[in-house]
Amino acid sequence: MTDWLVMVVVTTTSVGLALTLGIYGTVVLDRVIGRSIAGEPLRLTRALVGPFQHAALLLLQQRSDTERSDSATWAVAPALLGALAAAALAVVPLTPAVALEVSSGIVYFGATMAMVMVAVFLNGWSANSTFPLIGGYRFVAQALSFEMPLVLVLIAAALPAESLNVADIVRSQDTLWNVVRQPLGLPLYLIAALGVSFLGPLGLPDGIDLAGGTVAELSGTALLLWRAAQAAVLVAVSAMGAAVFLGGWLGPWLPGSVWMALKTLLLIALMVVAKHLFGRVRLERFVVVSWVVLIPVALVHVFLSGILALRRIGS
Amino acid sequence: MTDVLFWIMSGISVLSAWRVFRTDSMVRAAYWLMVSFAAVAVILVLLSAEFLGLVLLLMLAGEMTIMAVFMVMFMMNPAGLNPMTMVHQHRAAIAAGVLSFLGLGAVGVFGRFPAGVSFATRDVTARLGMELLNDSMLIFQTAGVTLLATMIGALAIASRRGRYGLADEDSIEPAVENSQNAGEGPPSTEKGSA
Amino acid sequence: MLAALGAALIVFVAGLSAWLAVRRVGDVLNRPETTGPQRIPFSGGDPPAVHAWNRFHARYYAMALLFLAFDMEMVFMYPWAVVFVREGMIAFVEMLMFIVILMLGILYAWREGALEWS
Amino acid sequence: MTVETLLLVAAALFGIGVYGALSQQSFVMIMMGLELMLSGAILATGTLWAMAAGGTPKGQLLAIVLVTVMAVEMAIGFALVVNVYRIRKADITEKLKTLRG
Amino acid sequence: MVMRDAVAEGLRRLLIPLACRAPVRVFALAGVNSPTNIDDLRLRDDICLVDSPRSANVLWVAGLLPAPLQDSARRVHAMMSHPRATVWSRPSVMTAEHATLFPHATIVGPSEDLFEALRTVQRALLTKRHASDEALLPDEEPAPWRGVGPYGQGGTGMTGGVPYGRPMAERAPDRDGLELDQLPMRIGPFFPPFPSGLILDVRLQGDVVQEVTIAESLFAQGNVLSSGESQGDLLRDPFRRALTEPVPVGELELARARHHLRWLAHALRVHGLEALGRRVLMFVPALEPGKAGDILALRRLLDRIRTFDWSTAGVGILERQQLSGRGLGPVARAAGLSDDSRLVDPAYDKLGFEPLVHNDGDCRARWRQRLGEVIQSLALARAGAQPAGGAGSVESPRGVLRPETGPTPALLTLLPGLVRGMEWGDAVTTIVSLDLDVREARAASPVETPTSGKPAVERDE
Known part of the structure; x- marks a missing residue:
């Protein structure tokens, strides 16, 4: 029992810490990368304190409401999104010591990422306003399309590890990282990750063509919490990607947690670059491409990884 | 500890199942059902059917959102802006519900079940995989065929373009059409007018 | 194992409470009461004629x-992944058969145009 | 957490499902009732697998088959709802006297 | 309770100094004759333009608002959350009706520093030196709707009631054969992706546009051009001047390049490429005749980033016969017509001017056309002081401009047929790609029927 309590406390604090730092890092990276792509001077100090100023401004703003909105589900949606990100991060081994050894880790991760759909849909639905509503529906279409590739690449990574436990998957990359062993895995995963954190090319639910879509009717704390939850999801998927494809805590010289943090930040940065460089795609087109290209490719990827895993064991 | 969690979860599960039929908003109804299922999934995890519980959660998110999407599509007043109940044979249904609860509950309480042998703890999933690939291979493959049939069937039923014209415009197979034209059949639209 | 998932559940609850707590703080800092015109949904400045909640035609139904059925494939794939290396070629062939059968479904859907906006 | 209590919970879920399936007028709400009945069944299967069947993988397989049934039921059910609505503009059972397309 | 208030006060004291340094959250209402261009705000580090008035602290009214837009402007003001304030950039010319439009607004004259004003206002708002704007519209109680019918609903039948004073959507037929609800909604005049003042009555089923009509009020009394208010805008525009007097080719062509680049920045923003849009905006003041290196690099970059291509290719196709002879400028040229009034201008003839042409006629062809014309314009601008125009009509960046009218009215007649059947995102892409300017719209007599377009785009063929 005391062991368990210690585990709970350690996990909760480490997840909380990782999420806070990750969200902060995401916002800073977003600004730095955005400005460098725009060709503007960087102004690093401003980038570093900016997130706090912004958050303070939103905390001091009134929370808006709409006519006959479903206020209960509207309140739950951001909390659910944030909680899902936290829960997903809990099974990602941040260091070899702090790892929840969930033997169906990637099933669990897949479940939390699928639930993101519920949170975003609710956030769009609850406002009783057309643009958020369309945004919510867009996310459902998008989620139904990217969910399968997301899960399939994780299954492929589980093959050589012979386990669904994320920590086992990290350990299986002792000799060779999955990013090399399964070259298709990371790109597919990143596409799906952009989808799950509704960013950039797949930021369809809150596009400007919907005046902000799911966030169009949000203000003040509600907006702050929603953006924080979105960044938290980005952190969670990036951490998972770092663990599954970039060898997690493995790495020379530095302690495992530092490696993990660096790799996660690298993936976050990659996705933020994608956000700023790739425009919003057409949803209709993405759905077809996802079913006709991404899912078959992900399946082929699973089988190829399987054959490679068999050969490695055989030899 | 597990007992406490079990009672909480069964409470959530039954209560939210009840809420499903007591809410005006279709989206809320669908997600109450999801909460009910999620609580069942946690109970399954408590029963050390860890994989089953988690996979149920994974399925649920998609299925219940799709459920919400369809419910909103086909219910008038989907958000319950005008509160209104839409039930029929209410008393009979309650009676049937109570009866089935009592019947099944009686089986549960008075039935005799073989005592639980030590169940597998660590590699439940692996044993399930072995089972799938060896003894129950046929079940596994049959599931594949069933799902294929489901996909094709569902798409064929739901799509507007039937083989003989638009589904909502009295499309009739040519052979049937001929026999009907002998009498006074409804005029049929052109073939494949889509 | 149960302990780990229990901890994960607690992290979930903690996340939920953290987000709701900040929301509460925001509401204490600024009263969320709004006036009628303030609650009008935004669509460029003019009020809507009807409520936005409607029988929304999700064009991707x-x-x-298709997703409902195809999603089930994952349930079978997870346990398969665990034993794949142990079972070797048999596992490979069996899953290949299963997947090819399901892919026919996608192929059919694509040919029928079921993936496009109806 | 005993076999009896677990089965009682499963029976309660099933009972609520029966009530819903019989009392609701709208097609989709009837399907909610069916889903709840299946949820009761899944819980019962899980219970018996863990508590009485010695954890044989066949028990879990049965539960997985039930989940599959759930998905199949939803897919075909919704497809029928779409079709009926398209042809008859009907969304509640009362509007449908016969099942002939 | 007291405890809670004390904690809140403490927290507020902690947050206010931080928030005071945050970028100003501004929602812009673009009017006419504004001393400051909205694009100038986008490049500012200390200003954050938001897409919905909900989360803005400051409502920036740029210039004067024509009478038909004033009610909408007040409504936008009402939608903002507290604390809120209004800053009004006003030209020197002003009519009496404007004086009472925003009684609480901080007025910024043409010579004053707008950015400083915006910053000061937000800071004053946070420190409570400036009271949050009071509601300009009365707080009306929603219409009663509960408890009328037998189940407590608002009327007879399921959709009989009017919850919150609004009815519910009604069913309508659809191309899919499913008769689901059709959502009538009015979009604009301050919908950020659209040009200010464009008001569309849209009927949506799901996210698909079933029907679009251009709201009448746009034409009724909204003629800004004739009201004398926008003289300042006109005089700054070299194309307007070129209607009556010769203007150097260099000036015209640089202005054309600037216009297209501003348009491109907006289009990129609407596609989610905000940072790239800012980069494009930064080119605008630095444009020089003959130096197209940056623009060429930009074109290469956009070519390499395929997503912008993908999301515009095949969207919003306009056929040649719809466009020919109407003076629709880049839109016509993107569809393969070499329709350019510069061809008949002797000054351009001397330069050996040949119009650029793209063939597809879709949104992608339109942005490529405009980007190509930027490069071409920079080359032409080298001719410098050579005078052109003055012949009563001129090829503006949007198309042929005459004293009474511009290309926008003709484009607006094409619009309803063009976006019918499109997913909303595609419809926005298309409308943005047409580069409309509502200030030109009045001259379009509403008599001209909007059915002259081609039949609805049937996309489920």
Whole structure:
């Protein structure tokens, strides 16, 4: 029992810490990368304190409401999104010591990422306003399309590890990282990750063509919490990607947690670059491409990884 | 500890199942059902059917959102802006519900079940995989065929373009059409007018 | 193992409470009461004629049906992944058969145009 | 957490499902009732697998088959709802006297 | 309770100094004759333009608002959350009706520093030196709707009631054969992706546009051009001047390049490429005749980033016969017509001017056309002081401009047929790609029927 309590406390604090730092890092990276792509001077100090100023401004703003909105589900949606990100991060081994050894880790991760759909849909639905509503529906279409590739690449990574436990998957990359062993895995995963954190090319639910879509009717704390939850999801998927494809805590010289943090930040940065460089795609087109290209490719990827895993064991 | 969690979860599960039929908003109804299922999934995890519980959660998110999407599509007043109940044979249904609860509950309480042998703890999933690939291979493959049939069937039923014209415009197979034209059949639209 | 998932559940609850707590703080800092005109949904400045909640025609309903069935493939794939290396070629062939059968479904859907907006 | 209590919970879920399936007028709400009945069944299967069947993988397989049934039921059910609505503009059972397309 | 208030006060004291340094959250209402261009705000580090008035602290009214837009402007003001304030950039010319439009507004004259004003206002708002704007519209109680019918609903039948004073959507037929609800909604005049003042009555089923009509009020009394208010805008525009007097080719062509680049920045923003849009905006003041290196690099970059291509290719196709002879400028040229009034201008003839042409006629062809014309314009601008125009009509960046009218009215007649059947995102892409300017719209007599377009785009063929 005391062991368990210690585990709970350690996990909760480490997840909380990782999420806070990750969200902060995401916002800073977003600004730095955005400005460098725009060709503007960087102004690093401003980038570093900016997130706090912004958050303070939103905390001091009134929370808006709409006519006959479903206020209960509207309140739950951001909390659910944030909680899902936290829960997903809990099974990602941040260091070899702090790892929840969930033997169906990637099933669990897949479940939390699928639930993101519920949170975003609710956030769009609850406002009783057309643009958020369309945004919510867009996310459902998008989620139904990217969910399968997301899960399939994780299954492929589980093959050589012979386990669904994320920590086992990290350990299986002792000799060779999955990013090399399964070259298709990371790109597919990143596409799906952009989808799950509704960013950039797949930021369809809150596009400007919907005046902000799911966030169009949000203000003040509600907006702050929603953006924080979105960044938290980005952190969670990036951490998972770092663990599954970039060898997690493995790495020379530095302690495992530092490696993990660096790799996660690298993936976050990659996705933020994608956000700023790739425009919003057409949803209709993405759905077809996802079913006709991404899912078959992900399946082929699973089988190829399987054959490679068999050969490695055989030899 | 597990007992406490079990009672909480069964409470959530039954209560939210009840809420499903007591809410005006279709989206809320669908997600109450999801909460009910999620609580069942946690109970399954408590029963050390860890994989089953988690996979149920994974399925649920998609299925219940799709459920919400369809419910909103086909219910008038989907958000319950005008509160209104839409039930029929209410008393009979309650009676049937109570009866089935009592019947099944009686089986549960008075039935005799073989005592639980030590169940597998660590590699439940692996044993399930072995089972799938060896003894129950046929079940596994049959599931594949069933799902294929489901996909094709569902798409064929739901799509507007039937083989003989638009589904909502009295499309009739040519052979049937001929026999009907002998009498006074409804005029049929052109073939494949889509 | 149960302990780990229990901890994960607690992290979930903690996340939920953290987000709701900040929301509460925001509401204490600024009263969320709004006036009637303030609650009008935004669509460029003019008020809507009807409520936005309607029988929303989700144009991708055929794809959603496809998803319902195809999603099940994952349930079978997880346990398969665990034993794949142990079982070797048999596992490979069996899953290949299963997947090819399911892919026929996608192929059919694509040919029927079920993935496009209806 | 005993076999009896677990089965009682499963029976309660099933009972609510029966009530819903019989009392609701709208097609989709009837399907909610069916889903709840299946949820009761899944819980019962899980219970018996863990508590009485010695954890044989066949028990879990049965539960997985039930989940599959759930998905199939939803897919076909919704497809029928779409079709009926398209042809008859009907969304509640009362509007449908016969099942002939 | 007291405890809670004390904690809140403490927290507020902690947050206010931080928030005071945050970028100003501004929602812009673009009017006419504004001393400051909205694009100038986008490049500012200390200003954050938001897409919905909900989360803005400051409502920036740029210039004067024509009478038909004033009610909408007040409504936008009402939608903002507290604390809120209004800053009004006003030209020197002003009519009496404007004086009472925003009684609480901080007025910024043409010579004053707008950015400083915006910053000061937000800071004053946070420190409570400036009271949050009071509601300009009365707080009306929603219409009663509960408890009328037998189940407590608002009327007879399921959709009989009017919850919150609004009815519910009604069913309508659809191309899919499913008769689901059709959502009538009015979009604009301050919908950020659209040009200010464009008001569309849209009927949506799901996210698909079933029907679009251009709201009448746009034409009724909204003629800004004739009201004398926008003289300042006109005089700054070299194309307007070129209607009556010769203007150097260099000036015209640089202005054309600037206009297209501003348009491109907006289009990129609407596609989610905000940072790239800012980069494009930064080119605008630095444009020089003959130096197209940056623009060429930009074109290469956009070519390499395929997503912008993908999301515009095949969207919003306009056929040649719809466009020919109407003076629709880049839109016509993107569809393969070499329709350019510069061809008949002797000054351009001397330069050996040949119009650029793209063939597809879709949104992608339109942005490529405009980007190509930027490069071409920079080359032409080298001719410098050579005078052109003055012949009563001129090829503006949007198309042929005459004293009474511009290309926008003709484009607006094409619009309803063009976006019918499109997913909303595609419809926005298309409308943005047409580069409309509502200030030109009045001259379009509403008599001209909007059915002259081609039949609805049937996309489920």
